Amino acid sequence: MPASQNLRAALLSVLLLSVLLLTWQIATDLPSGEAGGAPAAMTPEQLEYAKLMGKDPGAQKPSGFPTPAQMAETVVKHLSDPFYDNGPNDKGIAIQLAHSLARVALGFLCACALAIPLGFAIGMSPLLYKALDPFIQVLKPISPLAWMPLALYTIKDSTASGVFVIFICSVWPMLINTAFGVASVRREWLNVAATLEVRPLRRAFRVILPAAAPTILTGMRISMGIAWLVIVAAEMLVGGTGIGYFVWNEWNNLSLTNVIFAIVVIGVVGMLLDLMFARLQRWVTYVE
Amino acid sequence: MWSDVDQRTDRIVVSPVADQAPVASGGFLRVEGLARGFTPGRPVFAGVDFTMDRGEFVCIIGHSGCGKTTVLNILAGLDVATEGLVFMDGREVRGPGLERGVVFQGHALMPWLTVRRNVAFAVESRWPHWSRAQVDEHSVRFLTMVGLASALDRKPAQLSGGMKQRVGIARAFAIQPKMLLLDEPFGALDALTRGTIQGELLQIVRETRQTVFMITHDVDEAILLADRILLMRNGADSPRGWVPGGIAEALANPLPRDRTRADLHRLPGYDELRNRIVDFLVHRAHSGGEH
Numbered sequence: 147m148p149a150s151q152n153l154r155a156a157l158l159s160v161l162l163l164s165v166l167l168l169t170w171q172i173a174t175d176l177p178s179g180e181a182g183g184a185p186a187a188m189t190p191e192q193l194e195y196a197k198l199m200g201k202d203p204g205a206q207k208p209s210g211f212p213t214p215a216q217m218a219e220t221v222v223k224h225l226s227d228p229f230y231d232n233g234p235n236d237k238g239i240a241i242q243l244a245h246s247l248a249r250v251a252l253g254f255l256c257a258c259a260l261a262i263p264l265g266f267a268i269g270m271s272p273l274l275y276k277a278l279d280p281f282i283q284v285l286k287p288i289s290p291l292a293w294m295p296l297a298l299y300t301i302k303d304s305t306a307s308g309v310f311v312i313f314i315c316s317v318w319p320m321l322i323n324t325a326f327g328v329a330s331v332r333r334e335w336l337n338v339a340a341t342l343e344v345r346p347l348r349r350a351f352r353v354i355l356p357a358a359a360p361t362i363l364t365g366m367r368i369s370m371g372i373a374w375l376v377i378v379a380a381e382m383l384v385g386g387t388g389i390g391y392f393v394w395n396e397w398n399n400l401s402l403t404n405v406i407f408a409i410v411v412i413g414v415v416g417m418l419l420d421l422m423f424a425r426l427q428r429w430v431t432y433v434e
Numbered sequence: 435m436w437s438d439v440d441q442r443t444d445r446i447v448v449s450p451v452a453d454q455a456p457v458a459s460g461g462f463l464r465v466e467g468l469a470r471g472f473t474p475g476r477p478v479f480a481g482v483d484f485t486m487d488r489g490e491f492v493c494i495i496g497h498s499g500c501g502k503t504t505v506l507n508i509l510a511g512l513d514v515a516t517e518g519l520v521f522m523d524g525r526e527v528r529g530p531g532l533e534r535g536v537v538f539q540g541h542a543l544m545p546w547l548t549v550r551r552n553v554a555f556a557v558e559s560r561w562p563h564w565s566r567a568q569v570d571e572h573s574v575r576f577l578t579m580v581g582l583a584s585a586l587d588r589k590p591a592q593l594s595g596g597m598k599q600r601v602g603i604a605r606a607f608a609i610q611p612k613m614l615l616l617d618e619p620f621g622a623l624d625a626l627t628r629g630t631i632q633g634e635l636l637q638i639v640r641e642t643r644q645t646v647f648m649i650t651h652d653v654d655e656a657i658l659l660a661d662r663i664l665l666m667r668n669g670a671d672s673p674r675g676w677v678p679g680g681i682a683e684a685l686a687n688p689l690p691r692d693r694t695r696a697d698l699h700r701l702p703g704y705d706e707l708r709n710r711i712v713d714f715l716v717h718r719a720h721s722g723g724e725h
Contacts, residue, residue: 334542337512340530342559342609352555356546432546433591 167214174213212403220403235395237387239411245387247415249305249380250373253312257369261317262362265324266350269358275325282321290315290376294383304384311380316369323365327358359430367423374416389415461485462645463509463613468518469678470504477516478504478669479679486613486662491639491646493656495711496666497719500679502649503539503617505666509647510536510615523612532560535606537616541598543590543605550586553577553605560609576608577601579638596627603635607642614639616648620655629695632658640691653711658698662686663707665714682718685710 188196212220228240268275290311297307331354339349355362381390389412396404463486471477478501486492494502507513509520511530520527522534530536543552553573558564564572577586580600590598599619606614619635620628636659639646650656656663662684669679688703698704 332542334538334540335544337510337530337536337538338542338544338556340512341510341532341534341536342556343530343532344559348559353544356544359546430546433589434545 171214174211210402212406217403217406220407224404224407234386237392239389239392239407242387242389242392243411243415246377246381246389249308249388250312250370250377253309254316254370254373256309256313257316257320258366261320261365261369262324265321265362265365266328266354268321268325269328270354275329282318286318286322290372291379291383294380298384304386308377308380308384308388312373312377315376316373319368319372320362320365323368324358324362327361327365328354330361331357356430356432360427360432363423363427363430367420367427370419370423371416374412374419378412462488462490462523463647464519464521465505465509466519466521468505468508468520469516470501470508470513471516471678476669476676477678479666480517481678482518482680484664484681484684486645486647488645489643491648491659491661492664493648493650493660493662494664494666495650495653495656495715496679497668497715500666500668500719502666506536506615506617506647506649510534512536532609533612535609535611535614537599537602537606537614537619539617539619539621541590541602543598543601545590548587548589549577549582549593549601550574552590552601553608556605556609573604573608576604579607580604580634594627596623596631599623600631600634603631603638607638607644613645613647616646618649618651621651628652628655633695635659653708653715654695654698656711657687657689657704657707658693658695660687661691663711665711665719667719670720683714 224239228238230236230238231241268278293311293314294307297310298304301307301310335353335357336349339353344353377388378390378393381388382394385391385394389408393405393408393412396402396408465482465484467480468482469477469480471480478499482505484492494505496502504513508515509527511527511534527534543549544555547555550570550573553576554569557569557572561569561572574583574586577583580603582597582600582604585593585597590601593601599622603619606616620631623631632655638644639659646659648659650659664681665683665685667679667682670677685707687707689698689701689707693701
């Protein structure tokens with residue numbers, strides 16, 4: 147039964163995609179409204195006046211929004227040569243993606259290095275939890291981009307500022323989830339460790355870490371999702387390289403096909419990152 | 435050690451044995467003037483004294499809330515007494531330790547480890563210098579003893595309640611403690627499984643001559659397993675004020691040691707013993723010390 151349901155779901159997905167593409171095709175194929183055809187009731191003088199004003203009623207005016215065919219062309223062009231590098235403002239999509247992913251990875255890893263040990267400490271010490279809670283509560287809701295001017299001023303490097311923004315937005319979910327996961331490790335497992343005279347470090351790695359791992363990974367997964375959302379905005383601000391800058395650059399070039407292509411790529415990469423963490427999560431999850 | 439003990443006993447005023455000088459003489463386990471309170475002036479129990487000999491099986495029976503589990507936790511070192519002392523093998527019990535194995539009420543297996551690794555975790559803690567093969571061989575031996583040789587590489591979630599509790603028992607035995615503490619180990623099991631595991635436990639305990647302290651709710655279980663049964667009374671309000679709970683009676687089990695679950699109820703002396711316990715639980719356990 148689930149197999150046939152999966153098949154039906156896949157068919158439905160394909161159908162929805164076809165409907166979407168078809169609608170797009172029809173919407174972009176239609177010549178836009180008032181440019182339909184020359185109204186008969188126009189004298190040659192009036193026609194010439196209209197042409198001079200840039201409103202040639204006879205010309206087929208393109209809608210400006212790309213058709214699916216144009217889109218496909220762009221996709222093929224990008225995917226056939228993803229690694230070219232023609233200077234600062236013209237790089238292949240893979241190179242742009244690599245820049246974004248490298249920033250996300252660096253910021254995310256720095257956040258892990260801080261948030262997981264600190265979360266451990268907070269989770270184990272109610273005193274530390276109470277002491278740090280007000281800071282966390284105030285810092286957590288700040289939009290990561292609000293840190294950007296401060297980062298640019300103090301770090302004085304746009305790439306590093308981008309990494310910092312990723313760091314600051316990834317830290318909170320991981321910190322909170324790690325602390326929560328560690329604090330809610332079942333008392334009886336800690337009692338087992340205590341009666342076995344397990345040393346603190348061994349207890350941390352062999353009992354608390356595996357017990358809290360599913361919660362910690364949930365935090366990491368949320369952090370990664372947020373980091374991928376934020377990197378696009380951050381790169382639009384700082385510029386230079388990356389998928390976010392690519393979107394902004396192509397908007398300035400008025401190349402909507404490239405913008406749409408970038409949007410799809412961002413979605414697909416975000417999905418793959420999430421899948422990766424889902425896989426990791428399944429690996430550490432245990433059934434009680 | 436000794437001067438330390440003397441110093442500590444000086445402070446215990448309510449304890450009836452506080453003035454007996456060498457406190458740790460005689461008795462493998464000595465519990466003296468134990469009290470534990472969570473609200474000031476109303477201790478759950480106070481003045482709990484008993485001793486246990488090496489190789490003795492003692493069951494403690496009483497209603498919920500009388501503090502049985504707290505007594506066991508203090509023996510395990512997981513809880514701290516408000517007053518009183520516990521000595522095992524001549525040394526004061528302070529904090530949890532490997533010489534006392536605990537079987538927890540809710541089995542307390544680590545669900546991310548296989549059965550084999552759960553026991554191996556305990557064995558590694560007991561003998562940190564052992565090789566991996568040695569640890570594994572030892573763990574498998576104790577798991578085989580409780581009849582789990584065919585379930586070594588399963589996770590606890592894939593086991594029935596009885597099998598989980600067997601793993602808990604194997605884990606406690608595997609560290610070869612001087613004493614075993616069991617907190618109502620069969621409470622969550624169905625009657626059939628319970629009977630089987632009781633038999634197995636009895637056999638292992640007799641083979642290893644283990645000293646066991648066990649909490650139970652089940653009168654027949656206590657009569658089957660225990661050499662001595664401690665009856666614990668709940669704390670209660672009386673006209674004279676709050677009377678904390680404590681050990682009301684200690685009954686020696688007169689039945690022959692080779693008793694089994696099947697012939698238990700036919701043995702002479704069984705009915706008297708059972709009636710005495712049930713009578714205590716029904717009529718006297720709540721009556722604020724008027725025993």
